[in-house]
Amino acid sequence: MSNDPAIVIVSDVHGEHLLDEFGRYTRDYQLYVEPSADRAEQRLADLRADGTPVALLVSDTELPDADVMRAMYRLRAVVPTARRLVVAHHTRFLLDAERLRPGLATGKYDAYLLMPRGRRDEEFHHAVSELLSDWGSTVAKPEVESVSIVSPVLDQVTMGVRDFLDRMGMPYRVHAPDSDAGARIHDDLVAQGHPADAPFPWVASLKGDTFPARSARDVAVAMNGRPDELVVDQVVDLCVVGAGPAGLAAAVYGASEGLSTVVLEAEAVGGQAGTSSMIRNYLGFPRGISGMRLSQRARNQALRFGSRFFTGWDVTRLEPGRDGEPHLLVTEGGTVRARAVVVASGVRYRRLGVESIEAMTGLGVTYGSAMTTARELEGQHAVVVGGGNSAGQAAVHLAKFAASVTIVIRRPELAETMSAYLVNEIRYLDRITVRPCTEVVDGGGADRLEWLDLRDTTTGTTERVEARGLFLLLGAAPHCDWLPSDLALDERGFVLTGRDVPKEHWTDGLPPENLATTVPGVFAAGDIRSGSMKRVASASGEGASVVPLVHQWLTSADVVAAPST
Numbered sequence: 001m002s003n004d005p006a007i008v009i010v011s012d013v014h015g016e017h018l019l020d021e022f023g024r025y026t027r028d029y030q031l032y033v034e035p036s037a038d039r040a041e042q043r044l045a046d047l048r049a050d051g052t053p054v055a056l057l058v059s060d061t062e063l064p065d066a067d068v069m070r071a072m073y074r075l076r077a078v079v080p081t082a083r084r085l086v087v088a089h090h091t092r093f094l095l096d097a098e099r100l101r102p103g104l105a106t107g108k109y110d111a112y113l114l115m116p117r118g119r120r121d122e123e124f125h126h127a128v129s130e131l132l133s134d135w136g137s138t139v140a141k142p143e144v145e146s147v148s149i150v151s152p153v154l155d156q157v158t159m160g161v162r163d164f165l166d167r168m169g170m171p172y173r174v175h176a177p178d179s180d181a182g183a184r185i186h187d188d189l190v191a192q193g194h195p196a197d198a199p200f201p202w203v204a205s206l207k208g209d210t211f212p213a214r215s216a217r218d219v220a221v222a223m224n225g226r227p228d229e230l231v232v233d234q235v236v237d238l239c240v241v242g243a244g245p246a247g248l249a250a251a252v253y254g255a256s257e258g259l260s261t262v263v264l265e266a267e268a269v270g271g272q273a274g275t276s277s278m279i280r281n282y283l284g285f286p287r288g289i290s291g292m293r294l295s296q297r298a299r300n301q302a303l304r305f306g307s308r309f310f311t312g313w314d315v316t317r318l319e320p321g322r323d324g325e326p327h328l329l330v331t332e333g334g335t336v337r338a339r340a341v342v343v344a345s346g347v348r349y350r351r352l353g354v355e356s357i358e359a360m361t362g363l364g365v366t367y368g369s370a371m372t373t374a375r376e377l378e379g380q381h382a383v384v385v386g387g388g389n390s391a392g393q394a395a396v397h398l399a400k401f402a403a404s405v406t407i408v409i410r411r412p413e414l415a416e417t418m419s420a421y422l423v424n425e426i427r428y429l430d431r432i433t434v435r436p437c438t439e440v441v442d443g444g445g446a447d448r449l450e451w452l453d454l455r456d457t458t459t460g461t462t463e464r465v466e467a468r469g470l471f472l473l474l475g476a477a478p479h480c481d482w483l484p485s486d487l488a489l490d491e492r493g494f495v496l497t498g499r500d501v502p503k504e505h506w507t508d509g510l511p512p513e514n515l516a517t518t519v520p521g522v523f524a525a526g527d528i529r530s531g532s533m534k535r536v537a538s539a540s541g542e543g544a545s546v547v548p549l550v551h552q553w554l555t556s557a558d559v560v561a562a563p564s565t
Contacts, residue, residue, distance in 0.1 A: 005053040006030045008082075010040040010071065011060035014089060014115065018058065021116050024125070025132075029055060036064050037071035044078040054082040055135045056128070059109075061088045061096040068100070072109050080400045080431075081139045083131040084109035090117055107280075107396065107425035111287050130287060138277065138290065138371070139400070142171030147219070149174045150182045151201035154376070156362030157215060158201045163372040164216035167268035167275060168223070168311075169296040170206075185210055220268075220312025221333070227264065227310045228334025235326045236260045238550055239338035241315050244271025245536045246526025247344035248298035249543025254342075255305035257547060259554075262336055263307055264329060266314040270295030271346045272527075273536045275369035276390060277397030280421060282536055292371070294536075315345070315482050320519045327521060340550045343483070343495060343517070343524040344543060347476035347534075352385070357443045357470065364449025365470045369394045377402040377469045383452055385440055386473030387414055392422035394471050399431040402469070407434045410457060443470065478528055488518040494530035497523070515546045521553055 007029045009018045015033040022031055030052070034040040040057075047054055057075050061068050072084055086109050088096050093114050103109055110131055116124050136142075147170055151158040158174070165172045175181040177200070188210040190196050198212040205211075205222045213219055230236075238254045240247045243265035255261040268274060276291035285294075299309065310333070318341065319328040326337040349367045351358065357365055366373060369390060374397055382402040384395045387409040398405045407414070407426070414423050414434055426432050435454065441462065442453035449470055455462045478493040488496040488505060496502070498514035505518045515523045525542035527534050532542065 003052070004028060004030050005055040006032060006047050007056045007058065008040055008043055008047075008054060009033045009058045010035075010037060010063060010075075011058075012036060012064045013062070014060055018060075018087070018115070021121075021124075022058070022128075025128075029132075037066040037074060040071070041074055041078060044075060048079060053139070054079040055132055055139075056083050056085060058085045058087060060115075061086060061092050061100065069103055069108055072103075077430075081135070083135045084111075085128070085131060086112050087115045088112070089115050105421050105424065106428050107421075108428060127287065134278075134290060134293075137169070137293070138397075139375075142173065144171050145173050146170050146206045147172040148181060148185055148204040149201050150177055150185050150203075152177055153200075155200075157213060159362050159372065160216040161201060161203065161213055161219050164219055164268050164312075166371045167270055167292055167295075169292050170223075174201075216267075217312035224309055224311050226333035227262075227313060227329075227331050227336050230262070230308075230334070230336060235337045235339060236262050237338070237554060238262070238340050238342065239264065239327070239329050239336050240342045240344055241318075241329065242266075242271060242343070242345035242526070242528070243269040243295070243299070243309065243311070244344060244346045244526060245273050245295075245298075245539040246346070246543035246546075247271070247342065248295065248302060249540040250342045250344060250525060250546055251302035251307040251309075251543075252298060252305065253544045253547040254550065255302055255307040257551065259547075259550070261302070261305075261307040262338070263302070263309045264313055264315055264331065264336065265309065265311045266345070268311060269299045269309065272349075272368065272390060273539075275371055276393045277369065277371060277374075278393060279536060281419065291369075291536075317482055318484055318487075318522070320484055320486070321521065339521065340553055341522045342543075342546055342550065343522065343528055344526045344539075345479060346527045348479050349472060350474040350477040352440060352472055352474065354440065354442060357440065357472075360443065360445070360449050360470075363447070364445065364468055365443070365472070367472050369397070369471065369473070371397070373469060374398050374401045379403050380468035381406070381466050382469035382471065383408055383440070383454075383465070383467045384471045384473065385409075386471075386475070387411055387417040388473060388475065389419050389422055391471075391473040392418050392426060394473060395432050396422070396425055396429065398469070398471070399429050402431070405432045406465070406467075407432065408438045408440060408454060409434065409436055410439055412436045440470070443467070476527060476534060480528070484519060486519060487522065490530040492530075494532075495524040495528050496530050500530055513549045513552070515542060515549055516553075523549060523553075 012035040019033045185204045203213045237259035238261045240250045240263045251263050274291045274295040278288045280288040313331040313333045317330040321327045327341050329336045378401045381404050382398045383406045385408045395405050437457045441455045452467045499511045523546045525546045526539035
């Protein structure tokens with residue numbers, strides 16, 4: 001039997017028409033048509049038993065034996081990782097839309113489309129391709145292997161490398177040392193001058209170099225280089241610190257308007273937003289988009305206009321330029337000299353502060369979302385701590401793989417801190433339970449996380465639960481210790497801008513521009529800024545809005561000019 005993934009179509013009346021319409025996918029997918037929900041459920045069970053992955057479920061709005069929403073619920077229980085599409089005949093599209101569209105908001109299915117009425121309905125197939133692409137990037141093993149990893153165990157370094165590659169949208173596979181691929185990569189490793197007993201993991205990059213990775217930074221450097229690769233005496237117009245939504249928007253708009261632009265990112269492109277498995281409320285993406293895809297599209301857009309990215313480099317110090325001299329941004333990989341700086345470094349998740357849990361970071365305990373480790377949790381129990389949208393998105397994604405997911409929050413209700421569409425989707429998913437007024441107080445295991453102690457904050461009672469994955473999304477903690485002392489922060493450590501700046505820093509009774517800080521030529525955008533909304537769309541808007549202020553600064557200030565390119 002073919003190992004190709006399956007597309008299963010459910011329709012009694014229009015099955016043959018839909019089979020013909022999906023014929024263009026037969027090279028890469030197996031197609032099945034079933035006339036009823038019962039038959040489709042049995043087909044899915046057979047495919048699952050045979051080890052055949054199911055990429056897409058396509059259902060007519062009218063089925064002979066079940067309401068389509070009930071059918072989707074049943075079919076999702078058999079293959080929770082498959083993407084789900086409801087299609088309507090043109091005679092039913094408007095009639096069925098009103099009752100079916102609420103299901104989109106709660107994640108019961110992924111798209112509602114008009115059944116094609118003629119040839120080359122590319123709008124329809126664009127939507128289908130998006131669904132298949134999303135499935136392929138989050139569920140399927142990659143067909144193309146851009147990066148190869150060799151490691152006998154999934155230790156902290158290997159998981160860190162995998163997480164970086166997932167967030168960068170780089171397809172990879174992990175090979176055992178005694179596999180054919182492992183032996184070949186070992187030969188390349190030795191041929192390139194590394195010792196035969198070099199520690200794992202070994203990484204073979206897209207550029208052809210093979211090396212033992214001590215951290216994800218080694219892989220980032222292999223992909224994007226070091227800041228000291230810039231010409232020593234080069235001064236760039238704009239340096240953006242952070243490649244989350246705000247930083248990416250600043251890079252796109254800055255470079256597109258002719259500014260020489262460099263982006264420094266401590267981890268992977270996308271920031272916290274880049275780890276979101278599915279963002280459903282971002283303007284212009286009615287079927288939703290993963291944080292990784294949104295971030296990589298923005299990065300490619302910025303690259304098109306000439307921005308340069310250096311990932312894996314923390315800025316350890318910002319030295320403000322004086323008397324027209326450029327600002328200096330110091331990293332362990334070199335110093336960038338810039339006429340203007342946008343601080344868009346975002347926030348980091350707060351630490352739980354439980355010693356036994358901290359010791360298992362990377363061994364079943366993860367700060368952030370679940371993109372990399374979700375696939376390893378099939379049939380296991382996972383716990384998500386946090387009540388924000390990122391926590392909700394992580395739980396929904398985990399529920400596609402894990403047998404059960406528990407969301408732990410200290411508040412009485414999810415709705416106090418989470419968007420309504422996510423709360424409704426979580427209520428719909430049987431695999432997810434919510435434990436309010438609860439906190440994690442301990443955890444342990446032999447080599448990896450195996451159990452957690454959960455304490456009810458209202459009664460004080462503690463319960464030990466089995467857990468193979470703990471995902472901590474605990475809110476925003478700014479990281480500003482690299483900023484100069486004369487850059488004003490609020491009482492929580494966020495950067496002050498505009499009218500929020502203390503009046504003693506105003507000039508002639510006027511505050512700085514709305515995204516300007518107390519240091520001339522240094523601006524802030526996104527989550528790091530005091531008073532920001534902590535949403536992807538607002539961060540992107542601030543990143544775009546800061547560029548005119550940068551232009552104004554560069555044209556009005558007596559600063560060292562960047563060389564023309």
